[in-house]
Amino acid sequence: MTRFELNILGCGSATTSLQHLPSCQVLNIRDNLFMIDCGEGAQLEMRRMKLKFSRLNHIFISHLHGDHCFGLPGLLSTLALLGKTGSVTLHIFEEGAEQFKRLMDYFCRDMSYELRFHIIEPRKAVIYEDNGITVTTFPLRHRIPAVGFLFAEKPKLRHINPEAVLRHEVPQHYMNNLRQGKDYVTPGGLVIPNSELTTDADPAISYAYCSDTMLSKRVINAVRGVDWLYHEATYGDECAVQARKRYHSTARDAATVARDAGVKQLIIGHFSNRYIDNEPLLLQAQEVFPATTLAHEGLVLDLNE
Amino acid sequence: MTRFELNILGCGSATTSLQHLPSCQVLNIRDNLFMIDCGEGAQLEMRRMKLKFSRLNHIFISHLHGDHCFGLPGLLSTLALLGKTGSVTLHIFEEGAEQFKRLMDYFCRDMSYELRFHIIEPRKAVIYEDNGITVTTFPLRHRIPAVGFLFAEKPKLRHINPEAVLRHEVPQHYMNNLRQGKDYVTPGGLVIPNSELTTDADPAISYAYCSDTMLSKRVINAVRGVDWLYHEATYGDECAVQARKRYHSTARDAATVARDAGVKQLIIGHFSNRYIDNEPLLLQAQEVFPATTLAHEGLVLDLNE
Numbered sequence: 001m002t003r004f005e006l007n008i009l010g011c012g013s014a015t016t017s018l019q020h021l022p023s024c025q026v027l028n029i030r031d032n033l034f035m036i037d038c039g040e041g042a043q044l045e046m047r048r049m050k051l052k053f054s055r056l057n058h059i060f061i062s063h064l065h066g067d068h069c070f071g072l073p074g075l076l077s078t079l080a081l082l083g084k085t086g087s088v089t090l091h092i093f094e095e096g097a098e099q100f101k102r103l104m105d106y107f108c109r110d111m112s113y114e115l116r117f118h119i120i121e122p123r124k125a126v127i128y129e130d131n132g133i134t135v136t137t138f139p140l141r142h143r144i145p146a147v148g149f150l151f152a153e154k155p156k157l158r159h160i161n162p163e164a165v166l167r168h169e170v171p172q173h174y175m176n177n178l179r180q181g182k183d184y185v186t187p188g189g190l191v192i193p194n195s196e197l198t199t200d201a202d203p204a205i206s207y208a209y210c211s212d213t214m215l216s217k218r219v220i221n222a223v224r225g226v227d228w229l230y231h232e233a234t235y236g237d238e239c240a241v242q243a244r245k246r247y248h249s250t251a252r253d254a255a256t257v258a259r260d261a262g263v264k265q266l267i268i269g270h271f272s273n274r275y276i277d278n279e280p281l282l283l284q285a286q287e288v289f290p291a292t293t294l295a296h297e298g299l300v301l302d303l304n305e
Numbered sequence: 306m307t308r309f310e311l312n313i314l315g316c317g318s319a320t321t322s323l324q325h326l327p328s329c330q331v332l333n334i335r336d337n338l339f340m341i342d343c344g345e346g347a348q349l350e351m352r353r354m355k356l357k358f359s360r361l362n363h364i365f366i367s368h369l370h371g372d373h374c375f376g377l378p379g380l381l382s383t384l385a386l387l388g389k390t391g392s393v394t395l396h397i398f399e400e401g402a403e404q405f406k407r408l409m410d411y412f413c414r415d416m417s418y419e420l421r422f423h424i425i426e427p428r429k430a431v432i433y434e435d436n437g438i439t440v441t442t443f444p445l446r447h448r449i450p451a452v453g454f455l456f457a458e459k460p461k462l463r464h465i466n467p468e469a470v471l472r473h474e475v476p477q478h479y480m481n482n483l484r485q486g487k488d489y490v491t492p493g494g495l496v497i498p499n500s501e502l503t504t505d506a507d508p509a510i511s512y513a514y515c516s517d518t519m520l521s522k523r524v525i526n527a528v529r530g531v532d533w534l535y536h537e538a539t540y541g542d543e544c545a546v547q548a549r550k551r552y553h554s555t556a557r558d559a560a561t562v563a564r565d566a567g568v569k570q571l572i573i574g575h576f577s578n579r580y581i582d583n584e585p586l587l588l589q590a591q592e593v594f595p596a597t598t599l600a601h602e603g604l605v606l607d608l609n610e
Contacts, residue, residue: 015386016348016379040379041346043321066382066412073378074321074345077371081320099411106404107371 002030002132004153004205004303006228009045010037011269011295013234013248014067020271021297022067023211025230026051027151029133035059036149036209042071043078049298053082058128060120060135061092062211063146064099072100076115077108087114091127091135093145094119122147124222138222140213142247148213148222153204164197203227205303208263211270214244215253220261228303229263230295232270236281239272251281255288269295307335307437309458309510309608311533314350315342316574316600318539318553319372325576326602327372328516330535331356332456334438340364341454341514347376348383354603358387363433365440366397367516368451369404377405381420382413392419396432396440398450399424427452429527443527445518448552453518453527458509469502508532510608513568516575519549520558525566533608534568535600537575541586544577556586560593574600 005028012020022039026046033056035042046053056079061069072090079088090100097117104115120127120137122145128135132154137147157179165175170184170192178184184192208223211232223229231254235243243250249257251268258266266289271278278294285292293301310333317325327344331351338361340347351358361384366374377395384393395405402422409420425432425442427450433440437459442452462484470480475489475497483489489497513528516537528534536559540548548555554562556573563571571594576583583599590597598606 014382016352016383018349018352021349022379040376041349044323044326044346047321047323064412066378070379070382070412071345073371074327074375077319077375078321095411099408103404103408106400107369107375 001202001304002153002156004029004207006207006230006267006299006301006303007049007051008267008269008295008297008299008301009042009049010039010297011271012039012067013270013272014065015273017273019273019276021045022070023062023270024071025209026056027207028055029151029153031055032057034135034151037062037068037211038071038075039067040070040074043075045297046075049300053079053084057086057088059088059090059092060127060149061090061096062140062148062209063142063144064093064096065144065212068212069096069100073103073107076100076104080108080110080112082112084113087116089116089118091118091120093121120147138219140210140219141216142212142214146212148208148210148219150206150208150223150226152206152226155204156201158194158198158201161197161199168192168197170197202304207303210257212248214247215249215256220257223257223263224261225263226261227264228267228301229258229261229265230267230269231257233268233281233285234270234272236275237284251285252288255285255292258289258292264291266292267295267301268292306507306609307458307461309334309512311512311535311572311604311606311608312354312356313572313574313600313602313604313606314347314354315344315602316576317344317372318575318577319370320578322578324578324581326350327375328367328575329376330514331361332512333360334456334458336360337362339440339456342367342373342516343376343380344372345375345379348380350602351380354605358384358389362391362393364393364395364397365432365454366395366401367445367453367514368447368449369398369401370449370517373517374401374405378408378412381405381409384418385413385416387417389418392421394421394423396423396425398426425452443524445515445524446521446552447517447519451517453513453515453524455511455513455528455531457511457531460509461506463499463503463506466502466504473497473502475502507609512608515562517553519552520554520561525562528562528568529566530568531566532569533572533606534563534566534570535572535574536562538573538586538590539575539577541580542589556590557593560590560597563594563597569596571597572600572606573597 009024010021023037024042140146233251234248314329315326328342445451538556539553
């Protein structure tokens, strides 16, 4: 299994509270850290959760509300103070890039690393790709332009069956072909089907992040069939009208998205500061979608499970 | 006694640590809150210390390093979300005003209160005055322009001695004159000295904030004779060379300023994140100036004492 771990650094909403920090999470995929949103206090929470600054090279900002990005100046400065090398890419809407570039140019003149700005747009697009994963944006439905992020592992390689390979005398240089699913043809012309020489690859994991958004068909379609869905659940049932008015979701809305999109697991967060206890929100969501988990600061989820 | 209380919200230095938050403190003077510096996390610490956002109308920024002002966007936005009315004045260098004005104009379009920018300069000047206090800037010696702030209560009114006033039949309308120290002349022409009719006023308290700065004659002169001095003490003796190189102070430097300026009490803060325990810094300072206190997050000091 390759590492695919979700760390919740903040799952509160706009108004500060002592219960939750503003939005921030970090995906650890094969020891590369991908931050999603960066509310105030993100850098401190990274320390608290022992997430290594040196492993962070990509930050994805869903939209330009302060509770999703006011942790950037502090975090980006700290990376420079710590002498981070290489680059950090900030995937962000254009106006956010302008704002934070101007701020960092003034406040952080001695950058030890290259700060790159990658302009994203509120539409469906692959915005990042490496050997193991792709990251795709998709539009959310909020008061201002906002995107969700879909992190999807690429199909993984099949596992070699060492005994079978030895028995059929497959040469070493052919192993990668086997991992990719090819059959083996012996020097005598005999075809050994791949299924006799390998076992199934580990499943490719997918994770979608949706905050902030109201209940939307478009979002349901975008996250169809993902393994894990993080969806905002700012309010409970009693605030359903307010949720719609403010382009936010209730816990029940989040669960509806999870159910209608056929995801495997739902995590809810972005809780309004009116709730001291988020358990009622969990119960409301579970009425619609039982496999729901409450986010909380410090939560680490192994998404392979 | 009028309330004059110092709240320490953050007393760490530039690099984040789990021991300390970046610079921020709040003076509570007669239930008006004056914030000095605003490091990341200031708004959360205000909540933790139960300091009322509605009572905050003035924020003073000593210099434009991120660990002294990156809490501003979050705090100023939260004040708007909470529907604060009236005004908040940010006393700040010109380039800081430009940066934060631009940021707030973009991120916080629905301001419920008036955000005022008062440009300060790195020189001695009275920058604020009300019935009870004055706030004076004075230049520090740091890598970039920086000022200290001197909060000084104006001389207070004398206390009426009710029995003496009754005995000498002083009319009610003359009481304010007595409080201001005037003698009373009876209708028969007899002069009753003020000292027979009143007792001494409470002492006027003064508090000076010096962070960030290296040891400097200029600073010693500026804080001469204050009751309470907060002075940065980023390093211990073993880093004296580094302290000078970076325009910072050691704990011993801070104590030297306190001793040479003849202040009554010293508080040290702005500790480097290399120290898990600040006790050795306290001991080094106390060798020079015994009346030294270590700052820590959550510390509340009654400056009347």
